Structures are given as C-alpha cells and as structure tokens.
Amino acid sequence: MDELLTQQIDEVIHRYGANQEALVEILRDLNQSAGHLTRDHLDSVALRLGLPHSQVYSVASFYSMISLKPLGKHVIRFCEDAPCHVAGGRQIWDTLERELGIPFGETTPDGEWSLLTTSCIGACAVGPVMMVDDEIYGNLTPEKVGEILARYRDYGETEGGIV
Numbered sequence: 198m199d200e201l202l203t204q205q206i207d208e209v210i211h212r213y214g215a216n217q218e219a220l221v222e223i224l225r226d227l228n229q230s231a232g233h234l235t236r237d238h239l240d241s242v243a244l245r246l247g248l249p250h251s252q253v254y255s256v257a258s259f260y261s262m263i264s265l266k267p268l269g270k271h272v273i274r275f276c277e278d279a280p281c282h283v284a285g286g287r288q289i290w291d292t293l294e295r296e297l298g299i300p301f302g303e304t305t306p307d308g309e310w311s312l313l314t315t316s317c318i319g320a321c322a323v324g325p326v327m328m329v330d331d332e333i334y335g336n337l338t339p340e341k342v343g344e345i346l347a348r349y350r351d352y353g354e355t356e357g358g359i360v
C-alpha cells in the first residue's frame with residue numbers, strides 16, 4: 198500500500214476510531230481526500246474495521262457521494278427523484294447530456310466534468326435541482342443550466358448556488 202493511501206486511511210480512522218458504525222462517514226471522508234476510492238482503499242478499510250470486503254464494497258457502491266472511479270474536476274449530481282422529475286427534470290437531464298456531450302455516469306474526455314445522478318437532496322421545493330461540486334442549484338431551466346455551466350467554464354468555480 199502506498200504512503201499517501203496509508204496516511205489518508207490513518208487520518209479518517211483517527212477521526213472516527215476503528216468503528217464499524219462509522220463506515221459510511223469513513224468512506225465519505227476518505228473519498229473526499231482521495232477523490233475516489235480504489236480497491237486498495239476498500240480492502241484497507243475492511244481490514245481496519247474488521248468487516249467483510251463485500252460489505253464495505255456494497256456500502257461504497259450504494260452512496261452517490263462516494264465514487265469508485267476517478268471523477269472530473271467538477272462533479273454534477275442531478276436529482277432524479279420523483280418531485281424533481283415532475284417539475285421538469287427530464288428536460289434538464291436532456292440538456293445536461295447535450296451540453297456536456299456525455300451520458301449520465303460518464304466523465305468528459307478532457308476531465309472537466311462528471312455527470313452523475315443523486316437521490317433527493319432535500320431541496321424538492323425548488324426542483325429540478327442539481328449540485329455542482331458543493332453548490333446546490335434549483336428551479337433549473339435549460340437556459341439556467343447553460344448559464345451555470347458557462348460560469349464554471351469561464352471562472353472555474355462560482356460563489357454560491359442559486360436556489
């Protein structure tokens with residue numbers, strides 16, 4: 198195991214202890230520091246917590262905030278739950294795929310964008326909703342999606358969401 202990976206795992210285990218109850222938090226924090234989780238991460242967490250690899254893997258695959266493959270510089274998480282869907286989500290889904298030129302689940306070839314789905318993020322009142330990195334954007338229209346993407350393309354990041 199490489200030194201960086203050992204250091205990342207030591208940090209999160211130090212934070213939560215080798216506590217099986219904290220598996221989701223451990224994986225989430227590890228994902229945040231590493232960018233995505235590799236087989237080595239999962240094996241190591243399983244070993245340190247005394248859990249079967251299959252259990253750690255299934256938890257890591259279940260949560261949309263945890264990634265098992267490298268992601269782009271900016272990660273879009275689009276809410277695909279029913280309230281957002283009935284508020285016009287399908288149109289936004291199509292717009293995102295068209296604007297970025299990739300289907301959901303993929304990363305653009307230049308490594309700038311990953312397009313993922315998420316379940317409800319608690320902002321149903323302003324659906325359709327998406328997150329770009331840590332910012333939440335609501336009341337989306339195709340025009341608004343274009344403006345948001347342009348802001349990230351022009352400035353690399355934005356200051357605050359526009360819910």
Ligand code: FES
Nearest residue numbers: 276281317320321
């Ligand atoms: S259903 Fe989309 S934020 Fe709740």
